Structure formats: structure tokens, C-alpha cells
Amino acid sequence: MTHHSPTRSPGRWRRAAAAAATAAAMLLATACSGGAPTQQTGPVTLRISTWGNDVRTRITQQAIDAFQAANPDIKVILENSQWNGYWDKLATTTAAKDAPDVIQMDESYIAAYGSRGSLADLDAMADRLPMKDMDAAILDTGKVKGKTYGVPIGITNLAIAVNVPLMEKAGIPIPDDKTWTWDDYQKLGTQLTEKLGPDAWGNGGAGTSTIDLGYWARQRGEEVFPAEGQKPLSKETVQSWFEYGKDLITTKAAPPASVQIESLSGPLDATLLATNKMAMSGMWNTQITAFSTASGSELALLRIPATKAGEPHIVSKASMYWSISSQSTKQEQAAKLINFLMTDPAATKLLTSERGVPSLASVRTEIAPFVDAQAKVALDYSDAVAPELVPPPQVTPSKASTWGADLQLVGTDVLFDRATPADGAQRVLDLLKSYQ
Incomplete structure (x- = not known):
């Protein structure tokens, strides 16, 4: 299927695993705060x-500028990093009790940070955050053990992207x-590969993505991570x-393992889907503009x-969250910034669906006229699919932040015949047990 992460460059998974391990170690070394910090007032x-x-x-930054114009007594400093360095930096600043006030948080890490007292419980600030207007099923994705540690910024749904010109070239209707x-x-996929000749493959492979395995299960x-009463992965x-x-490789529906891994290991612009060398591929619906722009299709x-x-x-899936550091002495102002970024037209018309389809229905309606044609498809x-949705899984457990990188290592061994599917399956179960 080939799954492309909405939040990270998919090829840096070995370094991502190391970064996650470092972050986990630093978090374990960080003592939980003893209570809410004294709140700072004034400028x-x-x-x-x-x-x-x-x-x-x-x-x-443009949205932050709009916030500062509306709130001249609050100055905001934006600290941006690339995915791989982000978690190392956050772990370091958290351990040093110098964490940023507002934190862009990911599903893979919210339990790790929330359960160790590094994030503020946002339920206490629900009246100052856009929580009461959010669908409960979406809001629940930011909860860890019943407490809300992140407000979902946007949502994203897994989809199969279809390159329309390649389908037309192959003379095959969209299914x-x-x-x-x-x-x-x-x-x-096999038919498409045959029709497209050496120019393109029918579809992406399977066997390396945690998201794909989650759906298969x-x-x-x-x-994969069963809640009480749910059947665990077999x-x-x-x-x-x-x-x-x-089988996808054997039937030539998908490219050989070496081609798949090379596509996953590079930047988005170099992937098979982005270079018009793949007719169908799994991706998050909110990635459509980036891939369409890259491919020109x-x-x-x-x-x-x-x-x-x-x-x-x-x-x-929550594309990402806004969280507030439990160390912050400016939690009131932090909540005000988050509320502005998520609800004020001065911000939402700039941000549109860049961090996912907005989690607030009213904002989705508001931004619709301002997005491009492909974002409108998202x-x-x-x-x-909204009427068909089933309840989302619980968030990745606190000890499983390396799950994505760990699975990709096992899946790569299987695809390259360094391990049998049975051996790979046992390794996966052993990994899941190690996270408990």
C-alpha cells in the first residue's frame, strides 16, 4: 500500500528511533512537577x-503575527525544527525545565509526555480552549488515562491516492x-503495471507501516494496542x-523491495507517487496537495x-495536537494563543488544512472557499467517510514511541527475505510485549 506519514520525512526512521529512545530516557529522568506553576500576568x-x-x-508565523496584533501585551517566539530533531530538542528542554509554553504534539508521544507530568491537563482550561465545540470522538484522541493533554488541531483519514492521468493512460476505470x-x-495493481509498462507501477507495497498494520488488524x-475488552494482535x-x-511484489502489483524502500527513504518529492511512477498509493488525505503539486498530476x-x-x-486520526507545558507560568496566555490559532478567521484562513482537516466543523466550513482544488478533495x-467511521484506537502507549521505526526494520527484513513472514510476525509480537 505504501503509507506516507503526514508529519515526518519517512526515510529517517533509524535516526527517529534513536531520537525517540533519547527522548524517552530524558523523560524518565525528569521529575514530575509538584503542582501548577504560578501564573504570570502582564506583558x-x-x-x-x-x-x-x-x-x-x-x-x-503569519498567524502568530495576527495574534500579536490582536494581543499587543503578548509576544510569541516561534521555534520550528524538522521532525527528527524536534523530539530530541523537546526532551532536552523538558528535562532542563525550560520547555516551550505551547507544544505541537504528536500521537506517538502524547502518552509519553502526558503520563509523566510534562503536559498540563487541559480539562481545567476547557472554557478557554475550543473543546466544547469539538466532536467528542475527535477530542478523545487527545486523552491519556482520562485526562486531556492535547487539543486535536486537525484530523486526517487514510486513503488510497489514485493518479488520474496514469489510470487514463492505462485505460482502466477508477474502481x-x-x-x-x-x-x-x-x-x-498487477493490471496497471502491465498496462503502464516500464514507466510506472500499479500500487505501493505493504509490510512496513504501522498505520497499514493497524488497519489490517x-x-x-x-x-495493535488493544483497550480493555478488545482483541489483541495475533x-x-x-x-x-x-x-x-x-505477494504484491511477486505479482508485480508493487515494485521490488529495494525500489519501495528507496522511495520511502527519500523526501516526498522523490517518492514514486510524487514522480508519476505509481498509479495508486496509500496516504493521508491531507497530503494530497503536496503530492499533487510535486507530481503535477x-x-x-x-x-x-x-x-x-x-x-x-x-x-x-488526530493529525497533531496543541499541548501546553506543565512547567509554563503562562498557561492562560498559552490557551489564548491556541484558541486563536484554531478558531480566529485571521489565523484559520491562513492555516486552512495545512495541519490536517480542521477538527472543528465550523472552521472546516469557513475555510472551504480558501483551499485549492486538491485540498477540497481532501x-x-x-x-x-464521516458517517462510516469507527472509534479510533487508543493513543500509542508511553513506552512505544519507537514503534514506527521498529516495525519498519522488521518489515524491511521480511521484504528482503532476511526473515520469513512467520519470523517477522513473532518479532512484532515480541516488540509489542517489550512496550508493556
Whole structure:
């Protein structure tokens, strides 16, 4: 399927694993704060930490400028990093009790930071944050053990991106995404590869993405990180997923392992989808503008295939969150900044869907006239699947921040025949046990 992360450069996973391990070690060494810090009043300076590319940084600064114009007694310093260095820096500043006031937080880390007392409990500030107007199922994705440690900025839904010109070149109609299965996806991929000749592959592979494995499990009634009462991931399910990934290669639906890993290891602009060398690929719906811009091609979005036709079990994922440091003495002003960035038209019309489809329905409606045609496809996709959504999984546990990088190492060994699907499945189960 090939899954592209919405928040990070997918190729730096070895360094990401090391960074996550470092962050976890630093967090463990950090004592939890003994209580809420004294709140600062009067003219203050806030620090806000973010990760992202130059475009995101530029429009975020413009939104901050608008906030400062409306709140002249608050100065805001934007501290942006790339994904890989972001978590090292946050762990270091948190351990040194010098954390930024407002923190852009990811699903992989929110439990690690929230459960160790590094983030403020936002339920106490619910009246100053855009929480009461948010769908409960979305808001719940920012909770850890019943406490809200992050306000979801946006939501994103997994989809299959289809390169419309390549489908037309192959003479193959876009499939019915309400009924197709993983078998259909494989067969269609093989047909596309045959029709497109040496120029492009039919679809992306499988076997390296935690998101893909999560869906493979959920469609079989299992969860990678099961909540109480949910069925845990079985060896049979993981093995079948690895076998499917190898079958995609064998049937030439997907490229060889070396080509897949090379595509995953480079920048977005160099991926097979972005260079018009792949007709179908899994991605987050909110990535459509970036991939369409890179490829110069129109992209369509389809529901992911299902194990049982018509039951893809799509979930909404918080693209990222705004959190407040428990160390901050300016939590009132921090909440004011977050509320402005998420609800004020002076900010939302700039940020549009850059951090995901806005989590607030009123903002989604408000920004619709201001997004490009491909971003509108992303908004329409989220609206289309909304009635079909199933409850999202619990957030990644605090000890599992390296899960993404760890799984990719195992999956790469399987795809390169350094491990059998059965051996890979056992390694995955051992990994999950080690996170407990």
C-alpha cells in the first residue's frame, strides 16, 4: 500500500528511533512537577514549538503575527525544527525545565509526555480552549488515562491516492471504493503495471507501516494496542500482512523491495507517487496537495480496501495536537494563543488544512472557499467517510514511541527475505510485549 506519514520525512526512521529512545530516557529522568506553576500576568513572552516545512513555518508565523496584533501585551517566539530533531530538542528542554509554553504534539508521544507530568491537563482550561465545540470522538484522541493533554488541531483519514492521468493512460476505470477488497487492490495493481509498462507501477507495497498494520488488524477484529475488552494482535494476522506485502511484489502489483524502500527513504518529492511512477498509493488525505503539486498530476482519493467488502473500518486520526507545558507560568496566555490559532478567521484562513482537516466543523466550513482544488478533495473525502467511521484506537502507549521505526526494520527484513513472514510476525509480537 505504501503509507506516507503526514508529519515526518519517512526515510529517517533509524535516526527517529534513536531520537525517540533519547527522548524517552530524558523523560524518565525528569521529575514530575509538584503542582501548577504560578501564573504570570502582564506583558509576557510565549514560546511555541513546531515541526514542519518552510511553507508551514511561514504561514504559522503569519498567524502568530495576527495574534500579536490582536494581543499587543503578548509576544510569541516561534521555534520550528524538522521532525527528527524536534523530539530530541523537546526532551532536552523538558528535562532542563525550560520547555516551550505551547507544544505541537504528536500521537506517538502524547502518552509519553502526558503520563509523566510534562503536559498540563487541559480539562481545567476547557472554557478557554475550543473543546466544547469539538466532536467528542475527535477530542478523545487527545486523552491519556482520562485526562486531556492535547487539543486535536486537525484530523486526517487514510486513503488510497489514485493518479488520474496514469489510470487514463492505462485505460482502466477508477474502481468502486465502497466494495473493493485487498484482493481487488492486488489484481488492479498487477493490471496497471502491465498496462503502464516500464514507466510506472500499479500500487505501493505493504509490510512496513504501522498505520497499514493497524488497519489490517482492525478489519480482522484486532487492535495493535488493544483497550480493555478488545482483541489483541495475533501472530496469524501479522504473518498474513507480511505475506500480502510479498505477494504484491511477486505479482508485480508493487515494485521490488529495494525500489519501495528507496522511495520511502527519500523526501516526498522523490517518492514514486510524487514522480508519476505509481498509479495508486496509500496516504493521508491531507497530503494530497503536496503530492499533487510535486507530481503535477490530478489525484483522486478512494477509501482503503477492505478484508470484507464494504467494511474498511476507517478511523479519524488526530493529525497533531496543541499541548501546553506543565512547567509554563503562562498557561492562560498559552490557551489564548491556541484558541486563536484554531478558531480566529485571521489565523484559520491562513492555516486552512495545512495541519490536517480542521477538527472543528465550523472552521472546516469557513475555510472551504480558501483551499485549492486538491485540498477540497481532501475535505470532501473526510466528509464522505464521516458517517462510516469507527472509534479510533487508543493513543500509542508511553513506552512505544519507537514503534514506527521498529516495525519498519522488521518489515524491511521480511521484504528482503532476511526473515520469513512467520519470523517477522513473532518479532512484532515480541516488540509489542517489550512496550508493556
